Amino acid sequence: MKVYWAIILSSFLMVGCGTQVTRMDVNETIDLSGNWNDTDSRLVAEEMITDVLSRPWISNFVSKKSHAPAVIVGTVRNLSHEHINVKTFVADMERALINSGRVEFVASSSERSEVREERKDQDLNSSEKTRNEAGKELGADFMLKGQINTIVDVDGKEQVRYYQVDLTLISMADNRKVWLGQKKIKKLVENAKVRY
Amino acid sequence: MLPCFLQACAMPQAKVNFLAEGLEHSGPEATLLALQESDVSDRDRAQYLLNIGLLKSITGDFSGGTEDLQTAKEIINALQAVSVSESLGAATINETLRSYNSSASERVLLHELMSINYLMQNDLDAARVEVLQAAVVMDELAIADELVGQLASSHYIAGLIYELGDELDNAMISYRKAEGIMTARNLSIPAALKLSLLSLSQYLGFDEEYEKYNQRFDLAAAVLDPDSAEIIVLYFDGVVTSKEERSLSVWAPSLEQVVSLAVPAYPESNYVEKPLALNFSGLHDITETLEDVEALMREDLAGDFALIYSVALARVIAKVEMVKSASQQNGSLGLLMNLATLLTESADIRSWNMLPSSIQVARFSVSQGAYPLPAAHSSVSKDIKSEKTELTVKAGDKVVLFVSSVSHRTFYYTLSSGRKQNI
Numbered sequence: 072m073k074v075y076w077a078i079i080l081s082s083f084l085m086v087g088c089g090t091q092v093t094r095m096d097v098n099e100t101i102d103l104s105g106n107w108n109d110t111d112s113r114l115v116a117e118e119m120i121t122d123v124l125s126r127p128w129i130s131n132f133v134s135k136k137s138h139a140p141a142v143i144v145g146t147v148r149n150l151s152h153e154h155i156n157v158k159t160f161v162a163d164m165e166r167a168l169i170n171s172g173r174v175e176f177v178a179s180s181s182e183r184s185e186v187r188e189e190r191k192d193q194d195l196n197s198s199e200k201t202r203n204e205a206g207k208e209l210g211a212d213f214m215l216k217g218q219i220n221t222i223v224d225v226d227g228k229e230q231v232r233y234y235q236v237d238l239t240l241i242s243m244a245d246n247r248k249v250w251l252g253q254k255k256i257k258k259l260v261e262n263a264k265v266r267y
Numbered sequence: 268m269l270p271c272f273l274q275a276c277a278m279p280q281a282k283v284n285f286l287a288e289g290l291e292h293s294g295p296e297a298t299l300l301a302l303q304e305s306d307v308s309d310r311d312r313a314q315y316l317l318n319i320g321l322l323k324s325i326t327g328d329f330s331g332g333t334e335d336l337q338t339a340k341e342i343i344n345a346l347q348a349v350s351v352s353e354s355l356g357a358a359t360i361n362e363t364l365r366s367y368n369s370s371a372s373e374r375v376l377l378h379e380l381m382s383i384n385y386l387m388q389n390d391l392d393a394a395r396v397e398v399l400q401a402a403v404v405m406d407e408l409a410i411a412d413e414l415v416g417q418l419a420s421s422h423y424i425a426g427l428i429y430e431l432g433d434e435l436d437n438a439m440i441s442y443r444k445a446e447g448i449m450t451a452r453n454l455s456i457p458a459a460l461k462l463s464l465l466s467l468s469q470y471l472g473f474d475e476e477y478e479k480y481n482q483r484f485d486l487a488a489a490v491l492d493p494d495s496a497e498i499i500v501l502y503f504d505g506v507v508t509s510k511e512e513r514s515l516s517v518w519a520p521s522l523e524q525v526v527s528l529a530v531p532a533y534p535e536s537n538y539v540e541k542p543l544a545l546n547f548s549g550l551h552d553i554t555e556t557l558e559d560v561e562a563l564m565r566e567d568l569a570g571d572f573a574l575i576y577s578v579a580l581a582r583v584i585a586k587v588e589m590v591k592s593a594s595q596q597n598g599s600l601g602l603l604m605n606l607a608t609l610l611t612e613s614a615d616i617r618s619w620n621m622l623p624s625s626i627q628v629a630r631f632s633v634s635q636g637a638y639p640l641p642a643a644h645s646s647v648s649k650d651i652k653s654e655k656t657e658l659t660v661k662a663g664d665k666v667v668l669f670v671s672s673v674s675h676r677t678f679y680y681t682l683s684s685g686r687k688q689n690i
Contacts, residue, residue: 104344149392152399221399225406228347263348 105232105260107155115236116163118254123164128240128249129173132212141175142168142240143211151221151234160236161215177211213240213249228262279305280363280617283318284509287620291506295322295674298621313342314367317377317619324384325503325671327678333384340377343369358581359589361529362615370567371408371416373619375401376560379421382428383501383669386680391432398425398441415570419448420558420626423460427499430463431665431682439467445557452562457555459499459630461486495632496660500641502543502554503671505624507564508536510616516609524590524605528579529614533568536561538624543670545641547633554627561624586612623671635662640679643672 095101100110132140144165147157168174178186193202217238224231233255240250282305290298299322307315316339323332346368356364369377378401385394401421408416426441442463449456461480465488468477481487491497514529538561542553586608594601637659658679660666665682 149396152396152403154393154396223399223403225403227407230403262344266346266348266350267352 102258105230105258105262107151107153107234109159111234111256112156112159113163114256115254116160116167119160119164119236119238119252120167122252123168123238123240123250124171124173126250128213131249133173136212139173139175140212141177141209142213142215143177143243144179145214145216145241147216147238148218151219152223152232153221155219157217157219164215164238175209177209183208211243213242215240217252228264230260230262232258232260234258279307279311283311283314284616284620287318287506287509290621291673295326295671298322299326310364310366311617312367313339313346313369314617314619316342317369317373318621321380321619321621324380324387325674325676327676329384329388329678333381333388336377336381336384340381342366343374343377354578357578359585360611361582361613362531362575362578363613363617365615367615367617369619370564371570372418372560372563372567373622374404374408375416375418375421376619376622378404379418379424382424386428386431386667387669387678389680391428391682394428395432398428401425414448414451415566417448418558418563419445419452419454420628422448423463423557423628424501426463427667430467431667435467435471438463439471439473442467449557454556454559456484457557457628458486459555459628460557462489462630465489489632491632492634494662495634496662496664496666497630497632498547498660498666498668500543500545500554500627500629500668500670502627502629502643503623503625503673504541504543504554504627505538505672507560507618507620507622507624508533508538509620510568510614510618512614512616514612514614516612519587522587522591523594524587524601525609526583526587527609527612528583529612530575530579531568531614531616533565536565536624540625540627541672542627543629543641543643543672545629545631547631547638548636550631550633552629552631554629556625557628558626559624560622560626564618564622582612623673633660635660635664640677641668641670642675642677643670 097109098113102108102110129140144161147161149155149157165176169176187205190203190205194205197203215238217236220235220237222233224233234257236252236254236256238250238252239248241248283302286293286298286301293301299319302315302319302322316335320332320335320339323329323335346366350365353365378397382394382397382401385391385397398421401418402425405417405421422441422445426438426445429435429438429441442460445460446456446464449460461484464480465477465484465486468480469488477488510531511534512529513532514527516525516527518524519526540556542555545552545554590601590605590608593604637657640656640658658666658668660681661683663683667680669678669680
């Protein structure tokens, strides 16, 4: 009987020590450290997408120019207390805007250089029929810029973290700001005082 | 059995201290290799990563260093909560059973080094993140009228990073804080900080404040030649002293056993400040101390003394009781238990002991042109030459040089003139 219990106990301990992976829905909210996480990124993307598509800047542009506006992603600066990957919600926004069929995106400056290199290569190595010429790039009508700021209030093991994400669409023609998006997130983080 | 087990854990610490003490002679590359070859227990992982991260940084592997320091930061943050099991171990066996979670100043210096790392990787925004995190840590550690965990160098680097990012009002606040801490510690203010305070207070229109600095420092804001560039040197000098064990074992006749007690202590520092001599085509300058890391480490230990001694006292009582209980069962068992308590008594001498002894700074302007990169005065690693030996500066540039006395390599970040305001 003792041996039986020892085996059960050791099996239990071994299971406890192994790596466990649980797959979950990407929309499920799990806060571990209190730091910026996928949920925050998703909340920002959702808010910004809903807002940017519901404002009149697109219809105003289309009525004047008779084509969908082309947007380029500029710098989204992380001025927060955390190392935040801003590319996640910017990519979500790009996807939603492109898929809406109402906005076009052009490659950012970093992406462009690679494409241009490839075009140069095509010029040398591709057949006449399939070659893409230089000088036919679509110029952007608007640039998306923004920043993330935080305010952190600390008292011992407690922190209140306030995040504010501001995105702006600036007209390339005349520097007008045609859309301002904002998302605020506030968290109370209570760090453990005791651990096992 | 138990003493043997604990002894096995203590060996790497002796090796770490040995490597740290030999760092100036062996050089960071050889020390890094030797450190990476050693086995590390989970309890010592944060200390290991701090040292590895620092060594990688001063050898130019900034991304590798950042990765290790980031992991160390996560471990240290998770270890800020008091562990019940480790406290029990510390109160009954010894303090090395606690996971290493760094001292107050080390927590701030971690962010400071990471901000330099990011800057050297040309990522000013990420450097700014570390500056903000350092400020949060210093806020957490702040105790009224005490300076434990408050680092002038951290505020100075914050000011520098804000200045590079054109946030001149924030830079002014950080420089003021750096000056305030140095004044509170009765340290002389380096010329680099004086000049920053003067230049910014004048530029931002704080006339009264400018006058105050002007009179106090007997110095005026430098008038920058539009054809010149500014150079800021961050210099890590020396290697901080490692902690050592102070132990006492006495025969207590009334208890009929040997009672032992071991606590950590810093030996007297042999560090002699060695400024970096800078020569830029006839312009001579030297770095000045911004942070006395040797003093900080001693201050941190002094701040922890009350807790260390109370736990040590509790441990003595617990061990006396254990020996007494064993002796009551069997005389030989009591003797063995007494031997075990003596062998297990060990002080926690872990620290981030590859840090520099001091952090020094210099700031001056030079005409545009090409200059040989300054090299540290140390004679280590002569076989390893810096990949880049020349620094080319253009008018209006701001260049941050990162030099360590234990390395022959010099690294720099350049903010080109088109990206900033002139102050």
